[in-house]
Amino acid sequence: MDVYKAILSRRSIRRFQQKPIKLELLKKFVNAARLAPSAANLQPLEYFVINDKELCPKVFETLGWAAYIKPTWAPSKEERPTAYIIPLVRDTSNKWYPRDVSLASENIVLAAEEEDIGSCIMCKVDRDKLKEILKVPNEMIVDSVIALGYKAEKSIVEDFKGSIKYWRDENEVLHVPKRKLEDIIHINKF
Numbered sequence: 001m002d003v004y005k006a007i008l009s010r011r012s013i014r015r016f017q018q019k020p021i022k023l024e025l026l027k028k029f030v031n032a033a034r035l036a037p038s039a040a041n042l043q044p045l046e047y048f049v050i051n052d053k054e055l056c057p058k059v060f061e062t063l064g065w066a067a068y069i070k071p072t073w074a075p076s077k078e079e080r081p082t083a084y085i086i087p088l089v090r091d092t093s094n095k096w097y098p099r100d101v102s103l104a105s106e107n108i109v110l111a112a113e114e115e116d117i118g119s120c121i122m123c124k125v126d127r128d129k130l131k132e133i134l135k136v137p138n139e140m141i142v143d144s145v146i147a148l149g150y151k152a153e154k155s156i157v158e159d160f161k162g163s164i165k166y167w168r169d170e171n172e173v174l175h176v177p178k179r180k181l182e183d184i185i186h187i188n189k190f
């Protein structure tokens with residue numbers, strides 16, 4: 001799969017098959033993150049990989065899902081992520097670290113997409129609870145969580161028509177409105 005194809009086909013996925021992801025693949029995704037651009041090449045990030053059957057449900061409890069879907073929704077036990085990659089920040093005095101995390105995260109989700117593995121970058125995280133569960137050293141920050149698993153839902157992009165809120169249709173297909181190219185591009189003049 002070429003990169004642009006992966007960019008086009010990647011969507012946030014929040015329902016997963018319970019087939020495990022091989023550790024080799026999870027390591028490959030972290031390697032993709034490791035090689036991402038980093039401000040001044042400072043590389044302040046480390047990654048917690050979780051695929052343990054006992055630990056996954058504990059991580060799950062710290063996450064908030066799909067805020068636009070009402071009533072409040074979370075994946076059922078049979079459709080939860082089977083792995084997580086958690087970007088950790090060691091040096092928070094580096095003010096650019098959120099950009100580093102973003103770029104590394106995109107590398108992770110695109111590398112996952114190439115393997116047909118669904119992902120969801122998540123910032124609605126009870127970080128204190130998660131830090132405690134994972135025994136992350138005090139001086140480090142848990143930035144976000146990337147949920148991973150083989151896809152068990154369909155999500156499609158549609159043109160923005162007045163609302164940016166994603167929604168599910170009667171077949172449980174997720175529709176994600178995106179602003180149109182002609183509405184966001186300025187070529188040579190505004």
Ligand SMILES: Cc1cc2nc3c(=O)[nH]c(=O)nc-3n(C[C@H](O)[C@H](O)[C@H](O)COP(=O)(O)O)c2cc1C
Pocket residue numbers: 010011012013014064065066067120121122123124125155166176
């Ligand atoms: C920084 C960031 C934080 C996000 N946090 C959450 C989250 O806490 N829970 C969730 O279900 N989705 C979360 N998402 C996923 C977004 O809702 C999703 O990217 C957006 O709806 C667009 O859909 P798409 O990823 O399929 O293009 C987050 C995405 C980003 C980039």
